[in-house]
Amino acid sequence: MTRIQLVISDVDGTLVTTDKRLTDRARDAVARLEDSGVGFTLTSSRPPVGMRMYSDPLGITLPLGPFNGSSIVDPELTVIEQHLIPDHAVATSLDLFARNGIDVWLFTNDNWYIRRDDGKYVPHEQRTIQFAPAMVDDFAPLAGQACKIVGVSADFALLKRCEPELQAALGDRALAVRSQDYYLDVTPPGRSKGTFVQAMAQRLGIAAEAIATIGDMQNDLPMFGVSGLPIAMGNATDDVKHQAAHVTARNDDDGFAAAIDFILDRNASLDR
Template sequence: MAPAIRLFLADVDGTLVTQDKILTDRAIAAVAKLREAGILFAITSGRPPRGMSMLVEPLQLTMPIAAFNGGVYVHPDMSVIEQQVIPDDVTPAVIDLLAAHNLDVWIYRGSDWFLRDPKAPHVARESWTVKFDPTVTGNFASVSDGVAKVTGVSDDYDAVQKGVDAVRERFGDHVSAARSQPYYGDVTNPNANKGAVAQYLSRTYQIPPEQIATIGDQPNDVLMFAHSGLSIAMGNASHEVQAAARRVTTSNEDEGFANAVERFILP
């Protein structure tokens, strides 16, 4: 008999919320049911901390929130628990390499988001999603220290993947690089990945991996699947991501998160 799940760790975009970035009533109710069953609930995302603050109240979050895929851990009041940044001597070269692959470059540092072109693809959408606007700069050199995440953005999905692959090849284990969406390639500290988030929560709450469940839809979520006893892929995930999980739920447009809680988590 499989051990009871004591902690459920969820990705946000493509998983917990709909394509329109809406938290449904059923998703809110599912988290309430977890709470009633004594199961801890935590979220992790490539979003900055401020980009998850709107989830705290409706979900009554109490656990550490892992922003930037684990680059920054914050309390629900957004106070910082700990953060892990990209090495300062590596950041400028990462920026140049992503730009060389014709990707728009976004930089996240502290509570700020910097970019060069406010009219570039996905900027307006991202501003609406995270509920704050970027700072436009013509000089990344002035903001390249203490960076939590560098993102390469393009609607040419192959270019995004090639950019991610090039970063991995050049910088090895000095960084972590993965796609958080088909059009986003995220580069963070090597210890800032969703697998490390699952490990952090396991250590902090003394819950063995086999009693942790994880759910997500993107390649960067596969890293946390490996550190949980029950891994769940969304119906909107790629075949590769689904193949890496033990269970598959419906899509985020068809209450996949709530269905996963009811079918796979609650006894």
């Protein structure tokens, strides 16, 4: 076994509770990681502005991976590396969502655009990322700026069916993956939470095997596939749990803190 030198965590459903709270145990767990010499950072489907309310209180000094790791920003949210969805992939995504009656949001690096307020998920997202959307009639003028497109629906089964259909239509032009049961994300090609893990390994000069990753959804699987110690939350679906080396407690039961305890105990056993 390799000693863990860096932990990369998802945010929603992992680091925070269902009501988006950062618990005292989670804060203490990150502090103990730092005290033991293990680095810590976050990657999320959230835009950069939606990560800062957690990265600041946790004192994170390493780069963050917003938009499912397809961008890399410093703790002040200055862009280090950014990739955009190609125009033709934007058009393909918008067309498939329209044909299936799925609402659409478009995120640029700095803004969130909607065409209507559905009264449910728009207010939910606004509370989650603490940032208000801008209303537009047409996404076409924004196509060259798209960091993420989201198909939004309360029909979870519909989004699950559309996920492979959209990925097949996109081919290698973009990545389509659910970040929540109600969100189907489209992000730039060749970039994922997995490539963020690899970028952090290169940046820090460590092996990917020395990185632990913690997550709960399908968009976390790419980082599970390249990290040395993938940990699934207790609230994750079975297909996500099956790809993990360890399963911790649920996010509402301080499963994140329990995962950090597991990592630190594992390191301690290797140090003996």
